[in-house]
Amino acid sequence: MSTLFPLPAEDEIAKLPKRLKAMIALFGYCEGQKCATCIHLYAKRYNKTYYKCDLNGDTNGPGTDWRVGWPACGRWEPRCTVKPLGGLATMGDLTTTRAMTPEDVDRAVEVLKERGLG
Numbered sequence: 146m147s148t149l150f151p152l153p154a155e156d157e158i159a160k161l162p163k164r165l166k167a168m169i170a171l172f173g174y175c176e177g178q179k180c181a182t183c184i185h186l187y188a189k190r191y192n193k194t195y196y197k198c199d200l201n202g203d204t205n206g207p208g209t210d211w212r213v214g215w216p217a218c219g220r221w222e223p224r225c226t227v228k229p230l231g232g233l234a235t236m237g238d239l240t241t242t243r244a245m246t247p248e249d250v251d252r253a254v255e256v257l258k259e260r261g262l263g
Contacts, residue, residue, distance in 0.1 A: 164201055164208075165215055172200075173219030181213035184222045 158166060180186050180198065189195045189203075196211045197203045200220055 161215065165218070168198075168201065168218040168220075169216075171218075175217040175219055175221035178217035178221045179213065180211060180215045180217050180221075182221075182224055183217055184224050185220065186211060186213065 158169070161169075180196075183198075185199045187197055187199060189197060196213055197209055198211045200218075201209055201211065203209050
């Protein structure tokens with residue numbers, strides 16, 4: 146059977162859950178990449194950490210839990226590798242649990258000015 150997208154080996158596909166098989170069927174496969182390095186993966190931290198893919202949805206239940214070691218689908222995008230400025234979170238940082246506030250933006254501008262970049 147021919148496909149529009151590259152696919153992992155059939156024995157590898159057989160081990161994957163239906164939700165990831167559907168993602169690979171829709172978007173293809175990003176050879177050599179794992180979900181752990183994708184911008185679409187995020188963490189929800191409670192007494193444990195639960196990973197989710199923002200392309201798959203989130204029901205707050207185990208049906209949408211994601212594994213960092215799964216092969217990446219064709220929508221894989223690299224995480225931002227820029228280090229935080231002055232302790233501020235960066236895009237794609239798995240530890241980020243909230244959106245930036247106006248105060249965060251103001252602090253980022255201050256840090257950039259202090260470093261002669263703003």
